[in-house]
Amino acid sequence: MPTPDIAPGAPCWIDLMTSDPERAQNFYAELFGWTYETGDEEKYGGYVMAFKNGQPVAGLMKNDGQSGYPDAWNTYLRVEDIESVTDAAASHGGQVFVAPMEVPEQGRMAMLGDPGGAAVGLWQFGGHTGFKIHDESGAPVWHELHTRDYPATVKFYQDVFGWNTDVMSDTPEFRYTTLGAGDDAAAGIMDASAFLPEGVPSSWQVYFGVDNADATVEKALALGGQLVQAAEDTPFGRMATLTDPTGATFKINEVKPAAG
Template sequence: MPVPAAFTPGSPCWIHLTSSDPEKAKAFYGALFGWQNETSGEEFGSSAAGYTVFTKDNLPIAGLTLNDRAGFADAWAVYLASEDAAATARAVTEAGGRLLVGPVRVGMQGTMAAFADPGGAVVCAWQPEIHQGFGLSAEAGAPCWFELLAADYEAAVAFYTRAFGWKTETMSDTDELRYTLNSPYGDSTAGILDAKASLPAGATSHWVVYLGVPDTDDAVRRAQELGGTAMRPAWDSPYGRLAQVADPTGAVFMLISV
């Protein structure tokens, strides 16, 4: 089982789902990925509905809380590792981002903050204490990749380099594909895609989470049987067979074969 080593500052270390129906989300992701779940109370800085941690093989995978904000769609969020959340908050604002939440200490688990980058994408920072982040990666039922669909590609690359210390590498710079990695290729865990041409007019940037499955086509069928939606049919890529789906309340994520 690929277990992440200590997370490099600025690298994705946690994912979190905000759902308007947490019980439906527990059933959907449990059946699709075999995730178990455990809900804690308000001591973890969540609402009265509690904070749920999804697990696989007794290791943490993702978080879940109630989306009780009118007008906000259910969505997955990406957390980037930080050695000092307060310093990260200062770096984010100096780089042109906006502080949305925190920094706030979450019990003895760690400290979090949430930001909007210059393109409008929400991204979070996590300074760990007891909770280090997800315990599995790059395997079925675990996070495998993290991607920013950028409405302003150059501004996004500059922001994450300055705010989160990314040591970027350009993977492709053609008219067909402009893509930057968060680290040199062999160590990369996330990327920025120039999505200006594919995003709807006026759309903001946003992060996408890739979750691993043994068989992408079968996972798409299973997701639909469980009440989800196939947003884009499965297709082959150099990195595995991919598909885009949404859970029963509309939170979008990617599937990738591993």
């Protein structure tokens, strides 16, 4: 597969904040075939890069519990001017959780809260230019925001990140807007107000590609994961929702083998 062409505003990176990095590494290595490199402690705080077939697909970092946030996967959007995007977010109903900061030799990052309350990262390319594999088994295949405030959230991503959106569905049962349209879509926003349990905040969800959803569920459970939503067939493939051993939620999507 070619290296992803990541446009400004689109998801470019994911990472896991985990209270048990060693256990998480073992889990995802067994599940997705990942290998790892740990960054310099002084420069990068021991940030771990995950690789699939030698190409970077995700990061892992220690959740020390100081923030009060549970273990979770984070999604980062590519930006070209992180200061102006952060300023725009603050003036369009967002919150700045982490102000723009330099990651030595790699780029610049920030963390925001959108109007629906979901955290989203910003990444301005430097030496690190995002994931190098996408839409394949063992790599991210889709990025989806479950929001409690759908209209304000859609407008926020349009205004702040310049999203050119397409309304995929607009019924009371299923409201869904995508960044881009059809096969070119890069992310989605779902109105989750009707089904998010009380106390569960809006959040970005990561889908990982797998060769066989049912076999992956079985393996994840054997490795200490938990099943949140059983595998089911959808118009977009067979999917399931799981948590890893420390409770971080992720989704899997059975991918079709590449045409020979």
